[in-house]
Amino acid sequence: MNPSVMVYTEIRNGSIHPVSYELTGKARELADKLNSEVVVVTLFNKLEEKVEDLFSFGADRVIVSQDECFRLFNQEIHTNVMSALILQEQPQIVLAPATTGGRTVLPAVAGTIHTGLTADCTGLDIEEESDLLLQTRPAIGGNIMATIKTPHHRPQMATVRPKTFKIPEKRSASGVVEPFYLNDDMKQTTIEILDYQPLEAGAENIQDKDIIVSGGKGLKRKEGFDLLKQLADILQGGIGASRPTIEAKWMEYPHQVGLSGKVVSPKLYFAIGISGAVQHIAGMETSEIIVSVNKDPDASIFQVSDYAFCGDLYDIVPKMIEQLKEKLAKPVSDKEGESHV
Ligand SMILES: Cc1cc2nc3c(=O)[nH]c(=O)nc-3n(C[C@H](O)[C@H](O)[C@H](O)COP(=O)(O)OP(=O)(O)OC[C@H]3O[C@@H](n4cnc5c(N)ncnc54)[C@H](O)[C@@H]3O)c2cc1C
Structure with missing residues (x-):
């Protein structure tokens, strides 16, 4: 089995955000072309849903890290944990949602582990002859579509905006849930969260x-x-x-x-x-x-x-x-x- 395709999930207010299912479905497509597996990472304090649902959207393994430190979103801790997981798992591709969370964590992870990142992709595919990830996104003010490759560094990392890909049809599938325990170094942070203000009640997305x-x-x-x-x-x-x-x-x-x-x-x-x-x-x-x-x-x-x-x-x-x-x-x-x- 070739190195995996990893997905960093978005968990908001105790729920798995639908963009995580969209990305898991896309990761499945890519992994099938690469003869590799889909590993989904979930970091949370409390979760209303079952992580097993991720198997029906294409995950082979779900890594679960449940810790009080994830109660409020802290970009540094997420970066520490994702960097450690990437070093442990050695995936060839990492996908994350281009939400505020993904957009702050993934660039910091890319900097920490010294690889590239293509933000806001609108298309992802595998190049047949090289097995490289083709990361397509608008460039030059949206006037052209650029396809970017990361030939020399691993993993190849991309963020994708919600609703870019459709949520796949659910399939009956099972997989492995693996715990990941944080050490004290991973919880080190210079950020002090003063307050958390949810969207006003009734504000529509x-x-x-x-x-x-x-x-x-x-x-x-x-x-x-x-x-x-x-x-x-x-x-x-x-x-x-x-x-x-x-x-x-x-x-x-x-x-x-x-x-x-x-x-x-x-x-x-x-x-x-x-x-x-x-x-x-x-x-x-x-x-x-x-x-x-x-x-x-x-x-x-x-x-x-x-x-x-x-x-x-x-x-x-x-x-x-x-x-x-x-x-x-x-x-x-x-x-x-x-x-x-
Ligand atoms: C880096 C960058 C990022 C950008 N991001 C975005 C973005 O996220 N979203 C976005 O929308 N734009 C974005 N733009 C701007 C974009 O280039 C366009 O300028 C913008 O989309 C045009 O908006 P519009 O269609 O409302 O206005 P206009 O281009 O002025 O079009 C108005 C239309 O209304 C029609 N019209 C006029 N009167 C009537 C009438 N009475 N009945 C029926 N039709 C009428 C006209 O025929 C015309 O087609 C971005 C630009 C740049 C450079």
């Missing part, structure tokens, strides 16, 4: 939404988002936004979709008054169905859309809202066989 209604500069004014909110509310969706609308303070940053915002992959994505710049498309192109509204027939967004409405958004969106309200108001028996959108 658009990455968790099945439907997202996003607005762009074509809205012309901040109040345009009130119209989009009506559409989103009917569909129980979230609100997304292009970067210029954030810069104009029409919407807050957590709603930004794209290269310097969030990557989303909902079932249904509305791009309204958005031109379709590569940096925006990088954040939403894996959506299942894309519906766009733009008055410019040559807008780039139409090239990635499943349904394209060419015209003024202030004519089209109110009609969409009206029709949806009518359809949703009908008794269930009248709606059989009809789709909602």
